[in-house]
Structure formats: C-alpha cells, structure tokens
Amino acid sequence: MIRYPRRTLLRAGAAFVGASAFGFPAIVKAQAERIRIGHLTPLTGFLGVIGSYAQLGVKLAAEEINASGGILGKRIDLLSEDSINPATAATKAQRMLEQDGAVVLLGEISSASSLTIMQVAERNKKVFFSTGARSDALRGKNCNKYAFHCDIPNTVMVNAVGTALSQQGMVKGKKFFTLTADYIFGHDLLKAAKAFFGTHEANLIGDELIATDATDFSPYLLKVRQAKPDVVCCNLAGNQVTNLVKQYAEFGLPYPLVGFNLNTGDAWAAGAGNLGGTWPTVWYHTLNNPTSQAFVAAFSKKYGKPPENHAWIDYVTLKLLAEAINTTKSTESNELIAYFEKQAQFDIGKARKAYFRSWDHQLVQEAYPFTVKPKDQMKDQWDMLVLGDAVPGAGDPLETIYPTKEQNPCEMKA
C-alpha cells in the first residue's frame, strides 16, 4: 500500500475543499450561463470543401451573437464537428444532445447524413436545422416536426434553372442527358428533373448514376458523346461538380452543359475558364442587400475571402435561431417549433423576407439562376457569376416555386 505523508493528504484535502468552495461553483455558474449548440457539417470527403465554408459562417454568427450579449444574456457555446458520413453524423448528433447538453442542432450538407440526424433529433425531441441538404424527400416523405430545412429543395433548383432554360429555348423538344450523384440527393434531384422534363416536353435520352468518390469522368463523357444529346445536365454534388466541369472543358464536347445543382464553392474551384452554362444558386455574395453586404464585409474581414453560399446559410440560420430564442425566451423544442410554425418572418439578406412553412418546415425564400461572367470582366477570382432575376418574380407569391401540399407528401406526427 502506498502511504502518503499526512501533511500531503491534508494539503490535497484543503485544495479540494477550497476548490469546492470557490472554484466549482464558478465553473457550474459559467456552464449555466452558456447555451450549447451542436453543429455538424462534412469537413472531409466530396462535400468537405463547401462544409468548411459552412463552419466558418456559423462560427462568425456565434461570435457576433456573443459580442452583442449572447442569447437571453447567455453566451453561445458552439460545438462544431466533421459529420463524416451518415452513420457517424447520427452518432455525433446523439452524443451532442445526450452527453454534451446541446439544446439544438444545426448544419449538414449531405442529404443522407441530414436524414440520420433528423431521426436522432426526433428521438431526442430536439430541434434540428438542416442547413444545406436539398433532397425533396427530407421535407417530404421523411419530414418530422423537429426538423427545419433552410436550403432550397431540389424541386426549386430545377424550377429556377428550368425556367431560365425554357426562356432560352433550351427545353421544349430537346434531348437531355443527365449525370447524377448516386445517393439520396442525386436520386431525388433526378426525380425532380424528370418531372420538369415531363411537363415541359423535353426528352431524357440518357442518365448515368455516378459514385460520389469518382474523380475521373472520362468514361461518362464518352457515353455522352455516344448519345449525342442537345443538352447535358449535371445533377452531381460537391467535388463531383468541379471535376465534371473541368473535364467537360478538357474534352471540349459540343453540347451545352447546364446543371440543376451548384454551390459557388464548386464554381470557384472549377476556375474561370472552365465553367459555362446556366445553373441555380440560393445566394451569392454580390447580392445587393444591406444584410447580405454586412455579412460579406464581416466574413471577408475575418477570413480574407468572400463567403460561399453554405457560409451564408449556416450564418443566417444561427442568427434566426437566436432571434427565435430571444423572442420566445426559451430553448424548449415545443416553444421554438410553435414560434416557427407561426411563419415568423426573417431577414436573410434577400429582397424578400423568408419564413418556415408551417406544414413542411421549409424555409420559403427566393432563388436565382445564374450564368458565368466572361473571364476578362471578372474583378477577382470570386467574381464569376452573373445572377439572373430572383425567382419567383416580384409579383408572384414565394411559394409558387415550391412543391405544393399535393406534390409534397409530408405528414408531421404530433
């Protein structure tokens, strides 16, 4: 048996007593004055590049909120981690809620990971803001009352680009060849694209499902050439888009390349001379709006580069969550859900205010088609896109581009 000198034991004992009297209450008090929020987003893998922007955005929002006094007088304690894959995302979400004491979760770009986090949030009866996942199914047949969806869904992206393409005479009677990401997001986007082609008299003559880890697209480009389409349409995600755009430019195929999904991070990575065509976006840093420009200025000052659309969506989501908690004076899930379901309006840096639709929890907001600026007109490497007019047009209700109740099979359980 190890024997300690009595004096040492006494000293240690006194230290413990002292800590109990002075230190521990201080720690407990410090914890009580914080609101812990869990943030998950892919920082590795094919979505890692855009996920890293999301993390920068949410961190900036937390800093700004804390600098202005926090939420309900408490500081935000943001836990932000790499979600990695659907299984790990679910495990981390469970840990954040159960062990780390997170009162709400937000983040994610992968629709597959978002789905598993939604299930964890529902089991734990905690609110989850899915900030960057676009699959229609998440806010459709997989919807649940604890999940809120901040990015535009696939159907809206298809409608935004499809409308612009129709105006250019590139849809009716045209032969389309699609390249699709082989996971829930891609399958869902293809479904929305097929619905659009069906109602606009376009023909889908070929579709290739492509694994998310594919980096070489040459065999698929040969199949495109063999099919001789009028338009090639990209339904890919993350680095897949960048690789396709670069290799499409490399092969120089004569068919116009357009896409139903693109994040500005992918466009920047593709480089100015490689990208062309018409694509959709949810936000771009040149949007001339005071809220947007204030965010762009703060982000650029802090990180030395302009924000990408995932930085923006995670930033505004934490801001609107803070607004909700301050208004309801509660972090209770039911209180927050009831508040958002009243369709409270939020300034998210666009011409029109946005709101979560009560029956499917979709953040209803404007979207934009864009084309690519000629290289010699770009001010810098990030000044690549020319935004088209916001859709829907100023006179139309925002919901006209979103799936209707009849089209979207969302049934919230009480």
Add this chain to the structure above:
Amino acid sequence: MQFEFLLEQVVNGLVLGGYYLLIALGLSLIFSVGGIVNLAHGAFYALGAYVSVELTRRLGFGASVAISPFAVALLGILFERFILRRFYSADPILSLLVTFGLAMVAEQAIRMIWGAAPVSTEIPQSFRGSVIVGDFLFSRYRLLILAVVAAILLGIWLLLQKTSFGRVVRAGIQRPDMVAALGIRLQPYMTGIVMLGVGMAALGGAFFAPITTVHPAMGAEIMTIAFVVVVIGGLGSFWGVVISALLVGVVRGIAIHFEPAAGEASIYILMFLVLLVRPRGLLGERIEKFE
C-alpha cells in the same frame, strides 16, 4: 456500333491507367527497395498539384509541369534522409504509422498554407478539346499525359535494366545482405529511388491539377486507387504494376459501359478476384526479405 463504343471505353481505360501508373509505380519501387509502404505517397501527389498551381500562375503551364516534380523530389531527399531511413530495418508497423502520421501532417500543412478551399488552374488552350482518331475520341490533354508517361516508363525501365544504378537497386531488392557484403551502401540508392517515386507522384499531381479538384485531401483520395493498382500488380513487380494500372483503367471503363453505378466498385471486385487466385498479385515476386 455497340462494340465500337465498348472498344472506345477500353482505349480510354488504357489512357487512364497510364495516369494511375505515375502514382502507383513510385509506391511500388519504394516498397521494393526499402520495404516501406509509404502511406505519405499521396501527400507528394497533392504537393505536386499545389506547387504546379502556384508555378502556373507565375511561369505558365509548361514550366510548372517541368519544375514541380523536381521541387517535390528535392523534398523527397529530406523525407528519405530524416524519416524513412530510420525505419528500413524496423518493424513495418512503425513505418506504416510514421508515414500515415506524415500524410496527416502534410494535409494539414497544405490546409494552413493554401486554405481548405480548392485552388484552380486550367489546361492551356493548345491542349484543350479532343481529337478523333477513327471512331475514337481522345482528349488532347490526356494524350499528352500518356506520351509523357510512356517516355518515363521507358526511362525507368532503362535505368533499372541497363545502368549500374539499376543493377544495384535490383540486387538490393532481392539480397540487400549480399549487396552490403560487396561493400556497396544501399542508402544513396534508396535516396534516388525515393526521389524518383515522389517526383513521379508530384508529376501526376501537376498533370491532374487542371482537370480535377485541387484540395488538401486529394492525396488521401489517390492513395486508395494507387494501393489497389500495386496490390493487383504485385508488390515489387515493375511490369506487374504497369499491367495492373492499365487493367484497372480498362475494367473501370468496361464496368461503366455496362453498369455505370458499378464503375468505382469494379476495381475493388477486380482486386478481390485477383487476390483469390494469386495472393501475391499478378506478377508479384517472392522477395526473401519480406517472407
């Protein structure tokens, strides 16, 4: 017509295989001579890409492709001298751990220097577009890569077979004890092989930078395919790796022709089948020191 389409995929697969070869051959050579599975090999590929992007901005594409592999090869000297050399006769698990750790450090270093967001570069206009030979469509740029790979392959084969350097290296692979008994120090040769291996990986990175996403984790991505190629070909076999690289490219092309969604899985199925029949890989040699 269907057959021509299939043939076009086969030929394209051969071109792609040539590119895989640039990464896999160096990995195989370093293992053959030093007995080290260099898990940091992908990091040199990534460095090659990043250095070439920087050099392209300043000096243009041609200079970047020429200089980037040499710059990275010089880094390879330090890598061999200060890290690998300590592990030639150590437990292989230690070299696996140290190169794995180094790969992670390199990825984070790239992230710190160039940022997490990808950097971009473009193919020069003169190499853009495709050429049609008969019924086959080839990317001009990939034909350039293929020509360079063929020249490098010939050069390495001549180096290993026709020079005194090659004779020592080949002898060192089979019987390092005998080479030592003859009074020849293998370490300078190992430095040369590591320079050659990581230089080729960097050339692969420089060539692929304009047509793929240049991001910090690109080294980890390429390592999977490089390992598959080396394992199928047989560790330590020059021609095994050559045949395997081409085979992997072709099998992937054929799989995509018939069942696109199985394209990426097909190469792992190929590896599984080859290892079932030949556990040492297609042309894997029996190397006494590894038995």
